[in-house]
């Protein structure tokens with residue numbers, strides 16, 4: 597597909613304009629830094645694109661402010677007393693320094709992280725991240741196993757890794773699914789929704805009407821679950837990305 601793209605500036609705002617064979621112009625603001633991307637019909641004049649962006653300037657700024665806010669909120673130092681989430685519940689972090697194997701466990705309202713004395717912020721973050729990944733690896737197989745026969749699809753493989761902009765993704769060609777380790781912080785229903793969503797991409801690549809119909813049929817509450825998931829965009833979770 598021949599697409600033309602250019603970086604332009606509208607009232608001081610960098611805007612990435614991509615020309616595509618589409619009917620309507622679409623403006624998107626993307627995390628983590630609030631990058632603005634405009635998909636514009638090939639025949640639309642540069643002025644018309646500019647006017648459309650100016651009209652949406654207020655909305656764009658609000659989206660960008662929200663991403664900045666999220667970035668600030670998600671900044672953690674991994675020290676005792678901080679709030680951290682596991683399966684949708686809040687826990688207080690308790691850092692225990694000990695000459696023992698690093699580990700994490702739930703102890704009442706505490707998420708207890710054991711690390712060696714003097715472990716850096718990065719090291720503590722890595723230990724916790726590894727624990728989230730392991731937790732997710734423990735409950736995803738049951739979800740995948742339960743939903744594959746219901747939807748009549750089968751994956752070749754699934755993996756967990758940390759992702760900045762997606763909760764999950766699917767490569768229909770290799771039939772491999774990826775899940776964001778951050779999902780361990782959300783209620784289990786969120787992981788279930790993403791398992792169903794990604795499995796459905798093996799049948800329908802895009803979020804088109806048949807895709808939505810299957811989602812509604814199998815998981816009628818998916819919209820409220822998606823709201824709980826927050827703002828990471830789920831619009832283009834299948835590969836290739838562009």
Ligand SMILES: [Zn+2]
Pocket residue numbers: 793797803830831832833834
């Ligand atoms: Zn999707």
